[in-house]
Amino acid sequence: MLEEAEAVDAAEDAHYGEDVRGDELPEELKRREDRLAAIREAKARLEAEQRAKDDARGRKPEQKRNPKGGSPYKREYGEPDEKAQSNFTDPESRIMKTSSEGFQQSYTTHRSRWRGTTSWWWRRR
Secondary structure, eight states, X not given: OHHHXXXXXXXXXXXHOTTOOSOOOOHHHXXXXXXXXXXXXHHHHHHHHHHHHHHXXXXXXXXXXXXXXXXXXXXXXXXXXXXXXXXXXXXXXXXXXXXXXXXXXXXXOEEEEETTEEEEEOXXX
8 A cells, every 4th residue: 555655656746746745726726815915915004004194193093083173083093095095016106196197006206316416206107
């Protein structure tokens, strides 16, 4: 029985390769897991950005109402807006309205100093 198992194992190693165990996920499921991981990562990034915005506005996690006006907040602390979006491949880019083409995945304009000169630069997809 052991000799038969070793023969089958050797035949499978010759056919599939020594590094393949045989219980790996199919490619379509691997892509699905990768896609779900990217979605979870983007969601966590949006939540972290929203927490930073809430902190910058002086909102505390336990606050349910605006202390200035007293009206209740529309969302929980750190919870992004329903329409908040993040690009999976390039999180620094944003969907921005353009003057002629409607909306486009773009970057914000930055002012940079390079070799002692001040210049404006921007990139657009």
